[in-house]
Amino acid sequence: MGRHRGQTDITTNGDARQNAVRQCSVMEAYDLSCKVMLIGDSGVGKTCLLVRFKDGTFLSGSFISTVGIDFRNKVVDLEGTKIKLQIWDTAGQERFRSITRAYYRDANALLLLYDVTNKNSFDNIRAWLGEIQEYAQDDVVIMLLGNKCDCHERVIRKEDGDRLSKEYGVAFMETSAKTGMNVDLAFMAVARDLKMKRRRRPNEPRFDVAAYVEQEKTEQGCCSS
């Protein structure tokens, strides 16, 4: 397996808040690369999840929506294999849907977020899954994430997310970009899936990302919001 040189991590749109997201990283070598997209309604926490994973920090303060689409790279080490995750952060607002849809078909994994304090964002998950069926590759990895699980104002129970994910046969966990709960796991599970796919021999069983997440995830109650 050859090792590639990473491209510099330059983002694509001019939104002021994303100066926090916009930095050039030193070129890093990697063995495998994959595209991960963050999707879901506006305000569910996609940018914050990305920043938490990439920088280990939480973007608090006033909320400024993503314009269009943006990306950052992160190279992770999985038992000696360097995997470059190219993570696309999409705008949740309806007016950008035609732009973001165009990127679905190149994605290896889709992290689909709702906000546990926002019922609408949960109710819209079925529509998002419909879009995925229509525009994404058949073997795309889908992970449903109930974000902001640190908040006391929760209106969606964990069982609701669980039930929906089972109905659609996708991986599920609750996350918090604020505390970092399960954030690394979401991205590392995607990296592991990619590695297993590339390494799998014809007669070997497929890696079950949903079962892996179920086993590894942290189930935590509320903390302060």
Ligand SMILES: Nc1nc2c(ncn2[C@@H]2O[C@H](COP(=O)(O)OP(=O)(O)OP(=O)(O)O)[C@@H](O)[C@H]2O)c(=O)[nH]1
């Ligand atoms: N308490 C809490 N707040 C969060 C969390 N994640 C995001 N937020 C807040 O939710 C708001 C929206 O977060 P963003 O990451 O900008 O949301 P987005 O999904 O990228 O929104 P769009 O760019 O419009 O699609 C911000 O005020 C964040 O500080 C979380 O895990 N916990």
